[in-house]
Amino acid sequence: MSPPSPAPEPPRWISCPECEAPCRDRELPPGGALRCRRCGVLVRKQSETQSLQPAWALTSAGLLLIVLANVTPILTFDVAGNTQSNLIVTGIFGLFRQGYWPVALLVAFAGIVGPALHLGSMWYVLAACCLRQSWPGLRQADHLAERMESWNLVPVYAVATVVAVVKLDMLGTVSWQVGALWVVILSLCSLFAMQLFDRDLVNKRLEALA
Amino acid sequence: MTSDARRLQTARALVVTGLILYVPANVLPVMTMTVVGDVEPLTVLGGVQELYDSGLWPIAAIVFLASIVVPFVKLACLSWLLMLQGSTVLQRRRGALLRVVHQVGSWSMVDVFLLSILVAVGQLGAMASVRAEPGALFFAAVLVSTLFASESYKPRLIWQTGDPSSA
Numbered sequence: 001m002s003p004p005s006p007a008p009e010p011p012r013w014i015s016c017p018e019c020e021a022p023c024r025d026r027e028l029p030p031g032g033a034l035r036c037r038r039c040g041v042l043v044r045k046q047s048e049t050q051s052l053q054p055a056w057a058l059t060s061a062g063l064l065l066i067v068l069a070n071v072t073p074i075l076t077f078d079v080a081g082n083t084q085s086n087l088i089v090t091g092i093f094g095l096f097r098q099g100y101w102p103v104a105l106l107v108a109f110a111g112i113v114g115p116a117l118h119l120g121s122m123w124y125v126l127a128a129c130c131l132r133q134s135w136p137g138l139r140q141a142d143h144l145a146e147r148m149e150s151w152n153l154v155p156v157y158a159v160a161t162v163v164a165v166v167k168l169d170m171l172g173t174v175s176w177q178v179g180a181l182w183v184v185i186l187s188l189c190s191l192f193a194m195q196l197f198d199r200d201l202v203n204k205r206l207e208a209l210a
Numbered sequence: 211m212t213s214d215a216r217r218l219q220t221a222r223a224l225v226v227t228g229l230i231l232y233v234p235a236n237v238l239p240v241m242t243m244t245v246v247g248d249v250e251p252l253t254v255l256g257g258v259q260e261l262y263d264s265g266l267w268p269i270a271a272i273v274f275l276a277s278i279v280v281p282f283v284k285l286a287c288l289s290w291l292l293m294l295q296g297s298t299v300l301q302r303r304r305g306a307l308l309r310v311v312h313q314v315g316s317w318s319m320v321d322v323f324l325l326s327i328l329v330a331v332g333q334l335g336a337m338a339s340v341r342a343e344p345g346a347l348f349f350a351a352v353l354v355s356t357l358f359a360s361e362s363y364k365p366r367l368i369w370q371t372g373d374p375s376s377a
Contacts (some may be wrong), residue, residue: 017367018305039305039369047372068257079338091326098329102341103350110319113326150312150361153319159272160323166269167328168260171245172340 001080016043047198052205056126059192063118065186071152074161074179081174088157114151119143119190122197129205132188138148138206149194155187214370217362224359225288231352232285236278238345241325245338253345254278254321277349279334280314284356285313288363290356297318299369312360318353320348 009164014027018041028034028046056094073085095104120146128135161180168174239251252260254277261270288311291304350358 020366039221039302039365041305041365075328079331086327086330091328091330094331095326095342098342100329100346101344103325103346104373106350106354107322108363110316111323111326129218148356151219151296151325153316156317156319157253157278157323160320160327163261163269163273163320163324164327166264166266167243167324167333170260170264172242195221 008092014043016041027126044200047201050201052126052198053131053203055193055196056123056130058189058196059119059123059126062186062193063116063123065182065189066116066119067113069179069182072179072182074183075168075174075177077168077172077174083116085177087185099171110151110153111120111157111194114148115154115186115190118148118152119193120144121148122193125202125206126197128209129202132205138209142206143151143200152190152194153189154183158183158187169182214287217364218292218367221288221359221363222292224355224362225285225292228352228355228359229289231348231355232281234351235281235345235348235352237302238348239343240321240345240349241343242341243328243338251343254349257321272322273320276317281352281356284311284315284318284360284372285352288356288359291368292363295367296371301368304306304368306321308360308363308365308368315360318356322353323351324364 004051007148011147015021016023016036016125019036019039019105021036021038023034023036023043025044030046030050031048033042033045034044035041040176041149047157070088073154076085078084089108092104092108093110095101117139121141125145127139128138128144158180160180165174165176239253240258242249242251242256244250250256255274257280258270258274258278259266287307291308294300294304321323325342325346329339329342347352
């Protein structure tokens with residue numbers, strides 16, 4: 001008598017992150033994706049590399065670049081012999097001094113604090129996943145990284161710098177400084193890191209660590 | 211009241227706030243640029259005009275899109291989506307629209323960042339100075355209210371039909 005064929009695995013159901021419709025989970029080939037039938041959103045994606053290392057590397061670079069971008073001037077401005085070099089914080093202080101502190105706080109949060117929190121928490125989660133360390137507060141850090149994603153506005157800041165140089169060119173002599181380069185590289189780093197951040201793999205690793 | 215009903219109420223209140231503040235944000239000057247005694251108060255649109263006049267139309271186009279078109283389109287889309295809340299028409303499209311609105315919305319921060327970089331030169335003596343003006347406060351307030359509105363109106367609410375307060 002032939003051995004009984006193994007019973008088919010019961011279907012696993014996961015809820016769509018967007019519309020909460022139940023979706024039937026299945027084994028995915030590398031690079032395959034599971035989409036919600038109701039709203040069409042990507043529910044789960046099997047990455048081709050199955051590795052979080054690239055994202056971790058980019059996030060580490062991003063953290064270093066945040067420091068560099070904030071301590072080196074982004075541009076110098078010269079009018080009638082008066083020269084001034086501007087950091088990101090110079091503008092924030094300028095707004096404070098003129099009494100526009102709500103705007104100053106908004107710039108400080110979206111330009112410095114938000115990106116630092118986003119990259120910092122992402123780094124913590126990725127480091128724990130890559131080194132397989134069950135560090136405290138991983139869930140909270142992961143949650144924070146998700147919340148801060150829309151507050152990482154460094155790419156927008158990079159565009160604003162270009163416009164500012166054009167505007168200041170009408171007033172006096174303006175020249176780029178190395179800080180602007182750090183801002184541009186930082187925005188590329190965080191964009192690619194977000195792209196490479198494999199949500200599904202992170203969830204799996206975090207569950208295994210907990 | 212359920213937390214979903216509260217989310218909806220918050221989103222509605224913030225969109226109305228944003229629509230009201232959009233008017234002073236665009237009518238009042240956001241900054242004054244003084245060049246060799248020539249005092250120029252600039253509204254958001256005035257800043258775009260100035261860039262366009264200097265022949266840099268691609269940059270003028272970016273600023274125009276980011277600081278005038280995007281906030282308005284975002285407010286209009288959110289109002290439309292909130293009005294259709296609970297109905298079953300075009301649910302898939304509405305979900306997609308909400309995601310796009312959420313992604314694109316933060317680009318209007320260009321103008322606020324720009325202001326902060328320009329204001330940094332505000333203390334360079336009498337020859338050239340840049341000062342922030344009250345319009346900047348309203349502009350920032352529009353941004354913050356639309357940001358939080360799209361944050362609290364989650365796409366999953368589109369898929370909840372019927373009255374959420376009775377649920």
